[in-house]
Structures are given as C-alpha cells and as structure tokens.
Amino acid sequence: MRAWTFGRTSEAAGLRTKQAFGTAFRLGLHAASLAPLALLLYDDWAGRLSFNPIEDATRRTGQTALALLILALAVTPLVLVSGRRSLMTVARPLGLYAMLYASIHLFIFAVLDYGVRLDLLREAVLEKPYALMGLAAFVLLLATAATSLRGWPPWLGRRWWRWSQRAVLAAAPLVLLHSLWAVKVITSTHVAYTALVAFLLVFRVPSLRRRLERRLSEPLPREGAE
Amino acid sequence: MKDIDRSEITPEHLFLSRRKFMLGAAALAGAALLPGCGDRGGGSNTQTTVSPGPVGATTDELGQALTSFEAVTGYNNFYEFTVDKDSVADLARDFATRPWTVEVAGLVARPQVLPIDELLAEFPERERIYRMRCVEAWSMVIPWLGFPLRLLLDQVVPQPQARYVRFVAIDAPERLPGQRKYSFDWPYTEGLRLDEAMNDLTLIATGLYGKQLLPQNGAPLRLVVPWKYGFKSIKSIVRIELVQDRPATFWSSSAPHEYGFYANVNPEVDHPRWSQKSERRIGETGRRDTLPFNGYGEEVAGLYEGMDLRKDF
C-alpha cells in the first residue's frame, strides 16, 4: 500500500518534471530559432550590418535557413541513434522556422534588392542556375511546410501528402548547390555543410534505417507518415 | 591623426543610410513604393565628358553621389587579406607600405626601379571621380587621387614590339594571411592591352578622398580601370612589365570560363552564374541598371571596334 502510494507520487512528480523540462525545451527551441532574426533586426537598427547590408542580410537569412533545415534533417538520425523518440516533435518547428527564414531571404531578394522589378527578377531567377535551385528548394520547402500545418488541405490525396512531406529531403541538397553557386569562392564551411547533409541523408537509406529501427521498440513514423 | 571632417565633402544622407536598410515593418509598408528605386541609374545623364572635378566634388560626371569614405575604406575585395569584404580593413590596418619599390621593366628602353616616394614626387596627384563596378554586381563612386598610367609608360619608353602591360602585386605570405589561407596562384597578376593602358582614363591611384591610399584599398599604389570590372584594378603593385604576348591574369587563370582577360563592364554579357544587367550601389537600397563600359563608352568603346565582346569577355 505504502509502496503503491509512493510509486504514485514519484511517478506524478516525475511526470511534472518531465513536462516542465519539455516546456522549457520547447521555449528554448523557439527562442534559439528566433534569435538570428532578432540579431539581424538589431544589427540593422544599430547600423552594424555590412556596408552591403542587403548582401549581408541575404546571406545571414540564407545561412540560418540552411542551418535550421539541417537540424530538422538531423532529428530522425538522432532518434534512430539515441532511441529518444520524444525528440521527434522538434522536427516540425525546425522545418517551419527554416521556411520562415527562407521566406525572409526571398523577400529581401525580390523586394528590397530587386524592388519587384519583374524584368530583372525573371532574368535573375529563371536564367541563372543558382537562383533557380533556390527557387526549386523554396517550392519543395513550401510544399512540406503547407502540409505540416494542422488541417492540411483535405482535397490533397494521401499519396500527394506523403510526397510533399518527403520533399524536404530533396530541398537540402538543392540549397547546398544554390549556395555553392552563389559564391565566388568555396570555403571550408561549405564543405562541412555538404558533408553533414550527405551524412544525414545516409540515414534515409532504407536498409540502414531498418537496421537502426530494429533497436527501437516500434518503428518511427517516416517522412510522409503520421 | 586628425583627418578632414568627411561630412564636409560627402552628402549627409549617405551617412544616415549607410549600413542600414529597411528590413522591419517599414519595409513591408514601403515595399509597394520600391520599384521606382531601380530606375535611378544614369537618369540625369546629360554631361558625357569625364572632367575630373576639383577635390571636394560630391558627385561624378553623371551626377551620381560619392560613396561614403567609410564604405570605400571599410568594404573591400582584397583576397590577400581575407575574402570577407567587411574584415579587410581590420586585417590590413598594420600592413606596412614603406619601404616599397615599383619595378617598371620588360620591353622598355629605360627600365626603372622606383622607390614609392620618388614616384609620388615625380607624378603629381590629381583627383578623378570614377564609378567602380565589381563583377559581383555591386558598385561605388570613388574620388581617387593619382596620375594616368600613360605618364609612367611614356617615361620608360615602350619598345615597338611591346603590346601588353602586365602588373604584379605584392607577394608576401608572411604578412598577407589570405595568401597563406587560400590556395590561389599567388601573387595576383593583371594585364591590359597597351592601348588600354595608354587611355587617359587608366589611372595609377595613390590616394582617395584627398588623402593617401590605405592598405585595404591597395596602398601604396594600384591600378584603376573604371570601364572594367573591379578585379582588373590590381592593388599594391610591385612590378609593371611590358610584354609582347597577352599575359595570364589572376581570375582568368583561376576560372577561365567565368572571368575573361578584357572584363569590360557589359550588361549584355552575364557572368555564367549571375546576371550583370543591374548592380547594387553601396549605400542605396534597390538596384541600378548597369551601363555599357560602366558609362565610359564614349572614351573607350573605340578600343574594341570589330571585336565580339561576347567572345572576348
């Protein structure tokens, strides 16, 4: 009896700490994801951006979008390796934040930089491979993001939905190509990011994934499954 | 060191707009108004001759405002230090530009080795306000001090078989972190056809904004060829050589399909990876249309008559 009561209390306490930890973790995740944007706005306000502020802001938002995208891609491998299935819930906010930064990136490009001059934009985006890659990545991210929201369009068939959830996997390599083509010299950061994305995508190879999954009590939902 | 107050010669609004742009709510609200911004390029183009203004002029001959001193000396493409354009000034701060000698050699009647201060004494500085168009599609308007390269070449007397001028920049990995870090084919080299080099626009710059050149801008002397992309304007020169055959140049050797020998500013010939139709003027939001030969067509288009500028980019 005593033991039973004890068990109950400690279990409840444990649950409460766990919940508190979960809340703190989520808040931290949102704060960390929004920090680069806050810093960008602050640096702009304080006049601490580059002398070429548009390029600076384009790069910073692009880099943040890519970093968040990579973190989102890292979730499944982390769960597979660590067995901590609860981590799975961070994939969606990370992906949506990547989308937010990609949208700001595009806004700066189209509105602040090109002033919505359609002649220049058409030429710059459709005729240049790097911007075209960026656009393709953006469309894929948009598809994933749109179908991640609660109440994704019911008219969208299950198959379609599954594919749009997997689109995020293709977006990462496209963004890498996009950023490599945009710059004049390739630095070690580019190489590191490329290696990281390749490494993370390896976990999506079905045979490896199944092998790792066997160590978990039940299979993970995969991209494109609830 | 007390400098002249820059606000005396640079319009106030440049100071206010520098390093800032409308990213916040203002941007969203004003977005609809922006399309007009891109049309400013060359709008007031009534005067076409390049007449160097007096020291202290605030615009170029097209009426385009000078880029602020802070931006000109704080935003530099100088890979010998770093590829980060905002960090070059910091890294270059202690770069010693004395002693410095410039060797003028090759196919000349009177080769010379000139200590920099002798050279400065020999060729009086004058101001030239030029637009500078980087191949990365940004641009500035800079009040240079210097002298036409022609004066120096006349003094050494090119031999008749000399057809090109080759420039070599400083090679000092122990003092130039970028030369240690990046595996390019150092030192930086550039070249011009002799008639390009003899054109009156082609400048050896030794200063800007009324004072001596700073290391981040290529002190103690650099080339300025305003109708070509910025990378042709080689910095911190140690050797000028007259040669018979077209010399290899830094960027056209590093990426021959992307950067040519001529590198004339040309909105009709894109970089393989990005468009050259428009440019971002440092200190402004929005884009300007890029002008053929960077707006110096009247002075230089004749140099390229009969050439296919798509092939000879």
Ligand code: HEM
């Ligand atoms: C139509 C879509 C896009 C356009 C027009 C575009 C435009 C640009 C431009 C102009 C640059 C070069 C900035 C500079 O160096 O001056 C750039 C770089 C970059 N973009 Fe995009 N972008 C697009 C989509 C995306 C998306 C969806 C992502 C990521 C999710 C992204 C990530 C990046 C990254 C990482 C860089 C390199 C930043 C650096 O390291 O310098 N872009 N983009």
